[in-house]
Amino acid sequence: MKITFLGTGTSQGIPIIGSDHPVCLSNNPKDKRLRVSVLVEWSGYNILIDCGPDFRAQMLANNVKKLDAIFYTHEHNDHTAGLDDIRPFFFRQGDIPIFAHKRVLKALRSRFDYIFTTENKYPGAPGVKEHEIENRPFEFEGLEVVPVSFWHGRLNVFGFRMEDFAYLTDLKKIEDEEVEKLKGLKVLVVNALRREPHHSHFNLEEALAFIKRVNPERAYLTHISHLLGFHDEVEEELPKNVFLAYDNLKIEV
Incomplete structure (x- = not known):
């Protein structure tokens, strides 16, 4: 299984438009973060987790030529706004399978009604094949996918475990029984927004405590804002098995 971090930034990305914050002015490519x-590349399949507003640029940057499925964590703009840009994949492959909670599918249908409609559909619009998921394992082409349920403020969000890899973003609170799903991981990816506490995201201290609780072999931090600090400086502070992810980083599990 190969994982490519297409984007590692928070909802505004880094740099933020018009910001004079030192991290936003950094020349280090690792300090520039898309949404x-x-x-996830597995057994010849390309699985995308979330499809945000930078999707097109991310596909071009990594020369992605096919897309087999999209798994959605939740409906916020920075995780969904790129859906229209699946068109090149749709034109070559047909309807793209999407997997999401019922609530998320409803939000996508409202926002992208022209994609989901079956009547008088515009011929240039892409198409999708909907798969409603709940908080129980499901299968994609022989791969068992285990949703992990947690809270992003008052919004319920899904993370996903696939074999020994798990991806959790926009996490603030999680129940003990959901943490049990994460035992024995080789790689955990989890959000760490900034140093100061936040009402709906882990800060760095909370993320590191959660990683210690789960105890994966390796962990990568993502969904990062400029307020966390410079990439190279933050990396020096982290435990030896914890890393700051950056855009276009590729790892194997």
Whole structure:
């Protein structure tokens, strides 16, 4: 299984438009972050987790030529706004399978009604094949996918475990029984927004405590804002098995 971090930034990305914050002015490519998403390559399949507003640029940057499925964590703009840009994949492959909670599918249908309609559909619009998921394992082409349920403020969000890899973003609170799903991981990806506490995201201290609780072999931090600090400086502070993810980083599990 190969994981590509397509984007590792928070909802505004880094740099923020018009900001004079030192991290936003950094020349280090690792301090420039598109909106958060990962590509999972498994057994010849390309699985995208979240499809945000930077999707097109991310596909071009990583020369992605096919897309077999999209798994959605939740309906916020920075995780869904790129859906229209699946068109090149649709034109070559047909309807793209999407997997999401019932609530998320409803939000997508409202926002992208022209994609989901079956009547008088515009011929240039892409098409999708909907798969409603709940908090129980499901299968994609022989791969068992285990949803992990948690809270992003008052919004319920799904993370996903696939074999020994798990991806959790926009996490603030999680129940003990959901943490049990994460035992024995080789790689955990989890959000760490900034140093100061936040009402709906882990800060760095909370993320590191959660990683210690789950105890994966390796962990990567994502969904990062400029307020966390410079990439290279933050990396030096982290435990030896914890890393700051950055855009276009590729790892194997």
